[in-house]
Amino acid sequence: MIALTVALPLLAAFLLPLLPALARQFLGPLVLLAVAAFGLCLAGNALDAPSVVAIGDFRPPLGIVFYADGVAGLFVFAIAVVTLLLWPCATPNGQPDPQITRKHSLTLLMAAASCALALSGDLFNIYVFYELAAVAGYGLAAGSRTPAAQVATFRFTLLGSLGSLLALIGITLIYFRAGSLNLAHLAELAPSTLHDPLGLAGFLLILLGFGVKSELFLVNSWAPEVYATAESRVSALLAGLISKLALLAVVRLLVLVFPVPEASQLLLVLGMLGILTGELAAYRARDFRRLLAWSSIGQLGAAFVAFAIPGPAGLMAGIAVALHHLMVKPALFLLAERWGGNLAQLAGAARNSPIAAALFVLFALSLIGVPPLPGFWAKYLLLSGLAGEPAGLWWLAGLVVLTTTVVEAVYLFRIIGTLYGHQQGSVMQSRTATTGSGIFALLLVGTALSAPLLAAPLQKMATQLADTDGYVAQVISATITAPQRSGTAP
Amino acid sequence: MSEFGLVALLVGALGLIAIGIAGLVLARNLFRLVLALAVAEAGANLLLVLAGFRQGASAPIIEGGSTLHQVAMVDPIPQAMVLTAIVIGVGVQALALALAVRAREAYGSLDMDQLRARMEADIIAAAGTAPTTSQEAPSGARPLPPPLPSPARIAAEEPSS
Amino acid sequence: MLTRYGSLLFATGFAFLLFSLFIALPMGEPPTLAGQAILNEAANSVGAANIVTSVVLAYRGIDTLGELSILFAAATAVGLVLGGQARAPRPSKEDGAGGFILQTGVDLLFPLLLVVGFYIILHGHLTPGGGFQGGVVLAAALVLPVLARPEESPSPAALAWVEGLAGAAFIATGLAALAYDHAFLTPLLGAGQLGDLFSAGTLPLLYLAVGLKVGAELAKLLLRLAEEGPAA
């Protein structure tokens, strides 16, 4: 079942161009529904104990393992649901898109790669699927087929490839030093071999490499360009989903192999700068898409800061921040499908499309952390995690989060003011956009209402994610489904 | 292989990486950028192979159908990884080239700076906001080269043979 | 100017720092923990004489699947970028038919390349080579005739079928293991006699799928870029 979450979407992606038109419509969503169901099962099972599968039945340090703990299951579920909601469909002006099958294929590939990123327990395997997600992302980003999108994607591709190159060098360093790629094995080896400048250099290179997709500060200048030119749904996928999964991969590495203060502080400082630059740049943004791009840079900075906090508290905060952003940002990008462009055009839009405006208000309130919306709890967990650390850099990060939230509130409320203002802008109406983001809004409100119920499983997941010894024990003792494969197979 | 040879290989691999990265940073032509990427990737792949090399070992292929192998073999994992990395590189480069082809068709240039200026202008035009960059810039359209004429026109303008 | 020298400085500095890190490592005597274990047991448990093949298809089979997907993604993305449905290249003045030598040479080479390509693919578990290398030769075999006779290029639709089915076959082989209560991508059919053509279980089949997919994918990529030739 664990491997199926990756294999099924890949299979569907391969076969999609060959199928008759009718089947093309339904195969993708059906597969994603199945993956969502798998994800729920995995998350549910993992609350008892995480499950491990050794791909190809090879004992773990030799072969590749997929490790499904609660977080992985949750993210698999989220990947499937979010991809389903952002499933490429007709272009905004209602024309059927002749390229739609290719987009569907790429989206499925991206979903498969994301699932693998969440599950994989092997460093190089993570690299491969990161690349798959990246290439599919490049393809989708260029999919709006405007010249600007192609130039932006070209720049994105180059930056991403250079990042991957650095990550590959980092992996080489680590492999050269430790002689293994399995994360559990590396976790065992790390204290004696990798907690030195050499190992940390490897981590730094991997962080910078994977940081490209997770919009880490220093390597995120592609985001405003690409999000301004790509289709909104693609931006939503990149900002909402892929960034989180790249982040999750880095976090696994951080927790299992590099639980050292230097690594956390690196994440903390870069995350902090990401928040500052992102939110402040968004403050001056004049068009909706780039505003969202900058704001998502800021939010991911917050996620980096959260994951930098050592121990289950930090992981919990990180998961909460990441999941919250996963619910809000795609929904906002869906609104941008209709509202993309100059913010001044939005004047008075609330009268034409009251539902969309109300949704925007809801998301804005959650983003800035108004209780009892989930954004508040994410922010609370993040801040109390930071406050629990010794004074200094950690508290500075807390201060940065607090002050930038004020900035965030100002620019979001400026838009709300424009929406409900008394001037007349020029914004058209379209119905599909509200449906998609409406579902996200329902999810958000549902989360808010069931927060007391969700807290315990979330805590359990964070504990699992932080439990390095458990991980190692689980993986190393992973039961091979059949004792000796060569004899039994026909 | 001698110790010196290994160091030379290491220097070679890192040199390729350095050249490639310098090219990525400095080059303005899209095609050269892709080439620079290829050079850097070659360096990284060489580095990866080096990481699996063992002094005096043979290639990891068992000769003569014998499961007994006294000779030491080099690490097979980096070799498999290199194979994967090369293929990934090919895919990305092909995509980058395709994008370059399209960009040139649309904007009539392969120069990254010019393309970037055109892209920013397009983004601003699509968003309908005023440019945020320089207030001192001369008013009016920027002097950018016109798009290349289409192939059909080239064909038409050529003196027919 | 400052940027230029600065960039060069940083690039050299980067390489130098990496050098200082790598030189500290035991060059020529890597730890090889996982690698040595594979070397010890691969021949028995997988049965491929070429241990790299065991790694590529068995131990790290899912990496290979990912890699195939990346190629597929790249080909799809190129199609998306270059646009339109796959179409036969239009004959144009610039790349007209090749001369006599090219045409004859291609006619001679084409079957040869095919045979070599399939040989490399099918002996991937025994000798150096395999699906990727053979696939590239196949792609060359498919692209060469286009140079000679641009109007007779392989049909894009056929390539798409090969590409899709080969990828599906790889996954299906992997899924078949699930039916026998194994994990995904477990090699089936027994290890066989080391060094035989029919050994190493399903590995040759997987490599065949890989070879066909790589061949089709690369041929498609090259043809797509070739189509755009005159326009660019």
Place this chain on the structure above:
Amino acid sequence: MTTPLDLLLFTAAATVAGAFALGRWRDIAWLTGAFYIAQLIQLTGLDLPSASHAGFTLFGQLVGWQMDGFGRFFAIITVGAAAAATAYMGGEWGERYRQAGHSLVWLHGALAINVLAMLLLLAGNDLIALFIGWELTSWASFLLMAQGGERALRAALRYVPYAMGAAMAVLGGIVLTHAFTGTLQFTELAQRVPQLENWQLALMVTLFGVGFSIKMGLLPFHLWQAPAYAEAAGAGTSFLGAISARMGLFALALLLVKFVSLTRLADLEFVSGLFDARDLIAWVAAFTIVLPTFTALKQNDARYLLAWHGIGQGGYMLLGIVIGDATGSAGGLLHVFNYATYQAALVLSVFAVLHRTGTADLNSLGGLVTRMPLTFLVMLMGIIGLAGLPPMNGFVSKWLVYRSLMIEGRPLLFLMTVIGTLGTILSVYKLIHNTFLGQLRLEHEGIREAPWSMTIPMLVLVGIGFVTGVAPGLPLQWVNDAQAALGLPVLPHTLGGVESSQGGLDMLWVVGVLFAGFGIGALLFYGVGNRSKRIHQLDNYAGGHFLSADVRYHYSDHFYAGLMHRIGPLYRGSFTRLEEAVASANDTLAALMQAWYRQRVPMLTLLVAATAGLGWMVLQ
């Protein structure tokens, strides 16, 4: 099983639901008004403290609600102000508002949300519950401020950074408190917070203090308040002005008195033995009395004038509470109640004038006393209260504050309050003079008295102000409950005022003497021979010329010209400039950040970062 507090919160929630569901119904004000009255009745009959069953545990934090005497005191004022505003909205004013294209549904709804949010805030039993209420209150008041036109929206948007800054300071305080003490429950905090070290306590007090005082409009965070309150829709302005900002006072008092305790606060010394945190807060309060009051003096819009006074009056309340003895704290708390009554009445009377004349500009009104006598009466009583003169209730609370300042030996602070009161008297005179006295403008000849739907709530409010002025013992019962809940000494009181060995106050006597004086005066006037004669205002002459309607002899422009000549240079707008400086610094930073994201070669950044990082690692 529901507790009384559950029932109260449920009623408040039902008010919200009703306001939105039935908002288009013409007589909705009767329904919501009835609901507010019901809430008021429940509040007065509440057993103290009353806990709620609503509550949940999240991430190890117990979040619950329980209302004590302190919360109830503020809750009564809140619901009362809402009831008055609703009654005002229900008649002609609301009709006109609707015709102007605004949404009465949203106004009713926003008011009901405000009440619910404030009740949640006041009943919070831990810091998370308090913060939930705090945020809801902030955004609910934003909703109320933003109603009623473009200018209101602009003013409300100016409020956003302040509100958010306040919220974030509070949130920062909460997480630090949790890190320091390990709890967020009020009861446990009251025990553990005083045991913290000084630097921890100082940090906590700073963060919470900044957050709470922004909402309260203490210096230097007061700039948002006047425009935001003044520009709102009329009934909204009265509610906001009467109680909204007092939520900051509530939370501040909770922090300073209940958790930190005033004695512990005095341990935080800046200059050893001379100046401590408690003095600092008292002086901030004193300056908050003086500066905004004199800013009010300069205003030419009646709404702004009152809103600026609202800021200044907050200073008296905080000053009284920080002094912390029985008299002072009773005075501070009682002032919250008293202020709410006359401020609401004053705002409503200004909006009644606005309703009839279409303007609140003090330079284009005058002489309306003959046309709107009831409104004049309301404003007269109101400004007497605002200026703190008998027989209105404002006198009692201010007297208590003065008294405690004298007893506690704070002559300088006392001087500040007196200067503040002086400014208040001057500016409220300007208000009533320019509106009601002097020359009636020609265009206002046909003005009629405000409709009953507007005058009755105003009269009821000043009536309460008068009754509680004569018999301050009535609200002092609630004040005593509040003092007890906070852990302050309780002020013994009688129906007419305060009994104290150091000099009591009996308003029954004061008012009696006052009215006896009036009676004697009236006797003299009417008994000795009433020689007055009623003439038209233009049947008169000045400088040898007969007056005609086009001659403006009403003195309203450059009011207090002489005084202004003296103190004019002091109005330098330093705070406004501070605000602008922060905003433009932010803008510049933002522009810089945008420039960062327009890099020509992002690869170079990546290379530099990687090189620098590697260098760091290698050099370690």
